[in-house]
Amino acid sequence: MLSLKDVVVGQAILPPRILIYGRPGVGKTTFASKANRPIFIQTEDGADVAGAARFPKAESYEQVIEAIDLLANEKHDHGAVVIDTLDWLEPLVYEKTVEDGKQNPNFKTKNISNIEDFGYGKGYEYADMYFRTILDKLNNLRSSKGMAVIMLAHSEMKRYEDPASEGYDRWMPKLKKKAAATCMEYCDIVGFANYYTSMRQVDKGFGQTKNIPIGDGSRVLYTQEKPSFIAKSRYDIPHELPFAWADLVAAIQPVKELKNGTN
Numbered sequence: 001m002l003s004l005k006d007v008v009v010g011q012a013i014l015p016p017r018i019l020i021y022g023r024p025g026v027g028k029t030t031f032a033s034k035a036n037r038p039i040f041i042q043t044e045d046g047a048d049v050a051g052a053a054r055f056p057k058a059e060s061y062e063q064v065i066e067a068i069d070l071l072a073n074e075k076h077d078h079g080a081v082v083i084d085t086l087d088w089l090e091p092l093v094y095e096k097t098v099e100d101g102k103q104n105p106n107f108k109t110k111n112i113s114n115i116e117d118f119g120y121g122k123g124y125e126y127a128d129m130y131f132r133t134i135l136d137k138l139n140n141l142r143s144s145k146g147m148a149v150i151m152l153a154h155s156e157m158k159r160y161e162d163p164a165s166e167g168y169d170r171w172m173p174k175l176k177k178k179a180a181a182t183c184m185e186y187c188d189i190v191g192f193a194n195y196y197t198s199m200r201q202v203d204k205g206f207g208q209t210k211n212i213p214i215g216d217g218s219r220v221l222y223t224q225e226k227p228s229f230i231a232k233s234r235y236d237i238p239h240e241l242p243f244a245w246a247d248l249v250a251a252i253q254p255v256k257e258l259k260n261g262t263n
Contacts, residue, residue, distance in 0.1 A: 015148035021173040022193030034245035036079030043088035061096035068137045080148040087174040097127040124178040171229035192222045192229040219243035
């Protein structure tokens with residue numbers, strides 16, 4: 001029976017759960033490779049370039065689960081687990097959903113061959129259970145092994161229908177709507193990584209000017225939502241940071257002392 005003795009006060013000191021998304025080549029894998037002794041669960045190639053510890057590329061949902069369970073059950077010194085990337089994990093989840101759907105007697109009358117065949121968006125609802133299984137297992141690594149959770153994704157421009165104004169385009173993780181919502185809700189930080197740009201006014205002649213974007217190749221991590229992209233942070237950190245693991249950790253540390261391997 002619940003009582004007031006069960007009330008918990010104070011901050012829970014746990015490693016962060018982070019989703020970083022951005023364009024190809026912006027440095028997402030390099031960013032994650034600088035975490036505390038990270039190990040990558042690969043659904044696409046890339047961690048080999050960063051030289052990070054990694055499992056062989058997962059070709060199925062079961063292989064992803066197997067890797068997470070191994071980290072939970074075996075002794076190791078890895079301080080962070082990295083899913084690289086969510087948008088390449090997504091089709092593995094849908095393949096698993098379809099595979100199980102074919103065996104489900106409720107769908108015997110349907111010719112289930114892809115995630116859309118469940119009808120009325122139900123396939124994505126069923127797939128969400130498999131995503132949540134992965135997130136629950138990652139949460140277990142966080143609580144039992146003290147591991148930070150870093151999930152990487154590519155970005156894409158999507159139409160956002162704002163009920164308070166006209167719709168507009170903005171950067172989002174390259175995931176279906178249901179999967180994106182579940183993964184972003186799970187995370188403490190959703191960061192949009194991009195190249196830093198500023199605007200310069202140039203003379204077009206005849207008294208006319210125009211603004212052109214300029215940049216020096218530096219990269220930035222945005223942690224608070226703006227109309228042009230989605231982002232969030234449960235920590236009180238700057239809305240804009242250099243895109244480097246050390247800078248993110250330095251911003252979080254004054255808020256709460258992490259166990260995620262800042263040493």
